[in-house]
Structure formats: structure tokens, C-alpha cells
Amino acid sequence: MRNAFGRRFDVPDTYLNTASIGIPPDDAADAVADAVRAWRTGAGRPADFDAPVATARAAWARLVGVPVGRVAIGATVSGLLSTVAAALPPRSRVLVAAGEFTSVTWPFAARGHELTEVPLDGIGARAAEFDAVAVSVVQSADGRIVDLDALRAARASGTRVVLDTTQATGWLDADLGWADAVACGAYKWLLSPRGAAWLAVHPGWDPPAEQAGWFAGEQVWDSVYGLPLRLAAGARSLDTSPAWLSHVGAAVALPWLAGLDRAAVHAHCTGLADALRAGLGMEPAGSAIVAVRTPDAQRRLDAAGVVGAARAGAARLAFHLYNTRADVDAALEALT
Ligand SMILES: Cc1ncc(COP(=O)(O)O)c(C=O)c1O
Structure with missing residues (x-):
């Protein structure tokens, strides 16, 4: 369980795959679960x-x-x-x-x-x-x-x-x-x-x-x-x-x-992504998504349990609000 920007997330450690599927804040998932309950009981x-x-x-x-x-x-x-x-x-x-x-x-x-x-x-x-x-x-x-x-x-x-x-x-x-x-x-x-x-x-x-x-x-x-x-x-x-x-x-x-401070959100996501890039010897790019092209990157991430996605010949890692510096470090440890 993680807390970020005022919400709780049931997101596992080293989940760097928001570019595939984002993890909902608890209250969003609860609202859907409530709606499913209403549906199954004929209350919707x-x-x-x-x-x-x-x-x-x-x-x-x-x-x-x-x-x-x-x-x-x-x-x-x-x-x-x-x-x-x-x-x-x-x-x-x-x-x-x-x-x-x-x-x-x-x-x-x-x-x-x-x-x-x-x-x-x-x-x-x-x-x-x-x-x-x-x-x-x-x-x-x-x-x-x-x-x-x-x-x-x-x-x-x-x-x-x-x-x-x-x-x-x-x-x-x-x-x-x-x-x-x-x-x-x-x-x-x-x-x-x-x-x-x-x-x-x-x-x-x-x-x-x-x-x-x-x-x-x-x-x-x-x-x-x-x-x-x-x-x-x-x-x-x-x-x-x-x-x-x-x-x-x-x-x-x-x-x-x-309702969040957009500049703070932007800085959080790109800051983590650029920290990963720096650790891999790449120039900063100001994006929340990083494509890692080092040989074996996807296999190493998989072996370490870091969740990203293989895309267009690269390992794609994505950093959102619920990610932390510890996620960056885990990815770097897997990749270097
Ligand atoms: C840039 C971009 N646009 C759109 C989509 C999804 O498109 P659709 O809603 O047609 O499935 C994705 C999914 O990965 C995407 O990355």
C-alpha cells in the first residue's frame, strides 16, 4: 500500500508500467466495486x-x-x-x-x-x-x-x-x-x-x-x-x-x-524518470516514460521483478505519482 498526493494505492513495489495500465487510487476502485455491487443486486x-x-x-x-x-x-x-x-x-x-x-x-x-x-x-x-x-x-x-x-x-x-x-x-x-x-x-x-x-x-x-x-x-x-x-x-x-x-x-x-498542482505532478514524474536516465548515463529528457535499450534490459527487469513493458525493441518504464526513488533504485540495480 502506498500513499501519494493525498490518495492511497494498492500498487506493488517497482510497478513501472503505467504506460500500459495505470493503478487506481483506492477510492476510485472502491467506487467501481460499489457500482458492481449495485449492479449484481439489482440496485443500479x-x-x-x-x-x-x-x-x-x-x-x-x-x-x-x-x-x-x-x-x-x-x-x-x-x-x-x-x-x-x-x-x-x-x-x-x-x-x-x-x-x-x-x-x-x-x-x-x-x-x-x-x-x-x-x-x-x-x-x-x-x-x-x-x-x-x-x-x-x-x-x-x-x-x-x-x-x-x-x-x-x-x-x-x-x-x-x-x-x-x-x-x-x-x-x-x-x-x-x-x-x-x-x-x-x-x-x-x-x-x-x-x-x-x-x-x-x-x-x-x-x-x-x-x-x-x-x-x-x-x-x-x-x-x-x-x-x-x-x-x-x-x-x-x-x-x-x-x-x-x-x-x-x-x-x-x-x-x-x-485538483493537483500540475507543475508538482510534472516535476515528480519527470524527476524520477530523469533520475533513472542519469543512472544509466542517458541525458535528461523531461518525459515520464523511459525506453531502455541496453542489451538484455527486459530480461534483467523481469528477473528482478520490476514491472515494465517490452515495446519496439526497448524496455519501457513509466513513472507516475505513486512511484518513488526506491523504484528508480530497484530498476537501476537490475539494469547495471
Ligand atoms: C498513445 C496511445 N493512444 C491510444 C491508446 C489506446 O487506444 P484505444 O483506446 O484505441 O485502444 C494507447 C494505448 O497504449 C496509446 O499508447
Whole structure:
């Protein structure tokens, strides 16, 4: 059991795998367990979940720095980005990063857009040549951070900027309200169950409601039967029906995360990651994710019981709020 930033976590020692699955604060896991208990005893009612959906949506908006009215809910990043891909003109030219997580690129490829892959550090310089850029703010495979200032400048010249913050929101101190679209999943750095995801859309853009259902209605509980189509105004028209239990957990974890000192969170996570890098003779990188490429790294970590993930030929280690200097030392002992 660990205490961190005012919450308790049932996280084991040397769990450095938040980039795969984040561990919930106890009270978030308890809320989900209570909802499961209500479900199994017939005490749950559909409308009970409206409040958690609204609470989590508002907290996510705060974390990303956008007004809540611009935020749609979904279940997966790929689902939300499919809606974004559908909103681009046919055969748009879309710039992506080589080695990008496929939930970011495939929705655009599957829609028939023309994708160009360049190394991540070339994205900012090339962006203005394209109709759109779709990129993770923090790369899943190795934690590298895209040049957000360059993307913002490209946007001013007309390129649509689509960001995935699944590996960023929860530790990276950045306001992203300027981007055309920001998509994010709940189950990593936001320490919530899988099944909740959010999409922020810039007010200058109005993607069509590709997946419209009852939850996208103006009055949700008056939208369950019959025509005509009566969609909500704004981003809520892009809502898909909530995975209820996921939002119950997110409604506890996200308000707590959104209320923390963002700079302190950022400093904690990147401080630990850069301490690991220093111990391995690597330059600081200012990311909470470290890719260790030394021979045998993954085998050594496995043997020592340090939990990370093998990704793209490296051992990936991730540092969140519940991690400590002792976790860094254990990883260093395994690796050196
Ligand atoms: C950058 C990034 N985006 C998205 C996802 C998940 O995508 P989806 O919600 O489509 O499964 C992950 C999961 O590892 C990820 O690392």
C-alpha cells in the first residue's frame, strides 16, 4: 500500500508500467466495486450514471485546458479519432510520426486519407505542408514528446492539428485548448478503468456525428425513442453511449488529478524518470516514460521483478505519482 498526493494505492513495489495500465487510487476502485455491487443486486439504474459521466467530463476538460462544452465522450481513442478522420475532406494529406501508436494513425488510413510518416522530430518542421497532423503528444513506445510549439505555429497557417494525449494527460503540464482535436484514454495516466475516453474539439470545427445514438441527444432521456434526429449542440453531439462502470471510476480519479498542482505532478514524474536516465548515463529528457535499450534490459527487469513493458525493441518504464526513488533504485540495480 502506498500513499501519494493525498490518495492511497494498492500498487506493488517497482510497478513501472503505467504506460500500459495505470493503478487506481483506492477510492476510485472502491467506487467501481460499489457500482458492481449495485449492479449484481439489482440496485443500479441507468440515470445513476449521468452524474459520473458529467463529473469525469468536466475534470478531463480542466486537465486539458478546454471548456467542458467542447468535450465529447467515447470508449476508445481509435473510435473518437475515427470521427475526426471522417470530418476531414476526402483524401486529405495527413502527417504522422513513424512508429506512432496505431490507434492514432489507422483511423485516418482506414478512412482513405493520404498518410505521410516522418520521424517524430521532423513533425513540427513539416506540419505546415499538410492538411492535418495526427500525433501523440507523448509517444507510447518511448516517451518522446512532440514539438507542440511548432504544431501550434503550423495550425496558424491552416493545418488541422489532432493530438492524442493518452500517454500525456495526467502528468504533462500542458494546456492544449489551441489544438483542433485532442483525444485521450482513461486507463493509463488517468488511473481509471478502460472504457472511458474523451475528445476535445476546437470551436472552429464541427465534425459530423458519425456515431450518433441516444446519448448524443439534446435531452438524453428524451432521446431514446423515435425520430426526428435531435442531436445536442456542439461537441456533445459526438458522444457515444457511456461504458458506465468506467465513468464511475473516472469520476473519482479525474477530479482529484485535476485538483493537483500540475507543475508538482510534472516535476515528480519527470524527476524520477530523469533520475533513472542519469543512472544509466542517458541525458535528461523531461518525459515520464523511459525506453531502455541496453542489451538484455527486459530480461534483467523481469528477473528482478520490476514491472515494465517490452515495446519496439526497448524496455519501457513509466513513472507516475505513486512511484518513488526506491523504484528508480530497484530498476537501476537490475539494469547495471
Ligand atoms: C498513445 C496511445 N493512444 C491510444 C491508446 C489506446 O487506444 P484505444 O483506446 O484505441 O485502444 C494507447 C494505448 O497504449 C496509446 O499508447
